[in-house]
Amino acid sequence: MDKKIKWGIIGLGKIANKFAADLLLSKASTLYGVASRDTNKSKDFYEKYKAVRYYNSYEELANEPEIDIIYIATPHSFHFENTMMCLKKNKAVLCEKPIGINSEQVKAVFEEAKSRNLFLMEAIWTRFIPATEKLIELLNNNAIGDVLFIRADFGFKANYDLKNRIYNKDLGGGSLLDIGIYPIYLSLLLLGIPTDIKAMARMTKTKVDGYCSMQFNYMNDAKASLESTIEANTPTTAYIYGSKGQIELHSPFHHTQKITILKNGEKEVLTVKYKGNGYLYEIEEVNKCLLNKATESLKVPPSLSIDLMSVIDRVKKEIGLTYKI
Numbered sequence: 001m002d003k004k005i006k007w008g009i010i011g012l013g014k015i016a017n018k019f020a021a022d023l024l025l026s027k028a029s030t031l032y033g034v035a036s037r038d039t040n041k042s043k044d045f046y047e048k049y050k051a052v053r054y055y056n057s058y059e060e061l062a063n064e065p066e067i068d069i070i071y072i073a074t075p076h077s078f079h080f081e082n083t084m085m086c087l088k089k090n091k092a093v094l095c096e097k098p099i100g101i102n103s104e105q106v107k108a109v110f111e112e113a114k115s116r117n118l119f120l121m122e123a124i125w126t127r128f129i130p131a132t133e134k135l136i137e138l139l140n141n142n143a144i145g146d147v148l149f150i151r152a153d154f155g156f157k158a159n160y161d162l163k164n165r166i167y168n169k170d171l172g173g174g175s176l177l178d179i180g181i182y183p184i185y186l187s188l189l190l191l192g193i194p195t196d197i198k199a200m201a202r203m204t205k206t207k208v209d210g211y212c213s214m215q216f217n218y219m220n221d222a223k224a225s226l227e228s229t230i231e232a233n234t235p236t237t238a239y240i241y242g243s244k245g246q247i248e249l250h251s252p253f254h255h256t257q258k259i260t261i262l263k264n265g266e267k268e269v270l271t272v273k274y275k276g277n278g279y280l281y282e283i284e285e286v287n288k289c290l291l292n293k294a295t296e297s298l299k300v301p302p303s304l305s306i307d308l309m310s311v312i313d314r315v316k317k318e319i320g321l322t323y324k325i
């Protein structure tokens with residue numbers, strides 16, 4: 001039988017549940033171990049997703065010799081310490097986005113992984129979904145000519161609850177790090193690193209950005225207009241305007257299943273379905289890398305995560321957003 005990759009998950013919240021459900025769809029994966037800060041929660045999760053084992057702490061899971069890779073699904077502010085802890089126990093890691101709270105942390109985790117020859121990837125799952133592959137194919141085939149400007153937003157109305165990470169500054173709260181990262185990632189994928197960044201935010205009473213508006217300018221004069229908010233439900237669509245036509249990534253654009261191309265007065269609508277919750281494609285990429293003994297994915301390499309956080313840091317500076325570290 002082909003070797004299966006044995007996964008461990010730490011931080012058993014909302015995304016861990018969705019991810020675990022998709023791990024069960026992956027023939028190349030075994031959900032080996034799960035760990036929470038609370039053993040009862042670990043046990044419930046282990047039963048729900050039929051894991052092989054559960055543990056009393058994150059460290060105990062990271063000490064498990066059977067586990068090949070650990071998926072970190074804790075709030076942003078713990079990604080650095082959790083990733084470092086797992087790497088120092090010589091475990092490969094897939095860490096939720098953002099992989100650190102600033103550029104120093106992001107560079108440090110990748111240096112640690114490199115020094116140990118370990119696989120490490122930020123969970124930019126949207127890169128692997130079929131619609132993103134289709135979008136890249138369309139642009140490579142010059143479907144809309146040169147990209148002139150893009151517009152993308154991501155907004156949802158979150159409950160004001162400081163037990164939840166979204167408004168809580170100590171847990172890395174605010175829209176930029178949580179969801180602004182998606183339109184920024186799209187801009188990076190399509191246009192690269194901006195030369196100029198302008199940004200404005202509406203800060204919450206907890207001193208995180210409730211709304212963030214960003215304007216990026218590029219060397220070739222292309223532009224990106226991006227927004228994120230945790231204070232209102234916004235369309236969450238992306239439009240890519242080119243010299244010969246335009247593409248709409250329908251809501252929710254970051255894991256869309258519908259793409260519309262408008263060109264020469266004609267409209268083409270493509271349906272691009274994904275399985276499960278959409279995380280399977282990222283999971284299979286990681287499995288493939290580990291089976292091939294690769295220490296990075298070519299689609300979401302360390303340089304991408306470093307560039308992404310360098311852009312986010314520039315936006316943070318523009319809007320006066322800081323986090324304690």
Ligand SMILES: NC(=O)c1ccc[n+]([C@@H]2O[C@H](COP(=O)([O-])OP(=O)(O)OC[C@H]3O[C@@H](n4cnc5c(N)ncnc54)[C@H](OP(=O)(O)O)[C@@H]3O)[C@@H](O)[C@H]2O)c1
Pocket residue numbers: 010011012013014015016035036037038041073074075076078096097098123125164165171177178
């Ligand atoms: N890829 C995606 O689509 C996606 C979607 C949503 C979120 N995310 C990312 O995934 C991460 C987790 O998001 P989530 O929505 O799953 O959050 P969540 O529901 O709040 O879960 C986070 C988990 O982290 C653990 N944790 C450790 N220390 C904690 C602390 N001091 N306070 C609260 N929780 C703590 C808890 O697990 P235990 O109690 O089990 O220890 C908690 O259940 C975030 O960084 C977010 O950016 C990604």
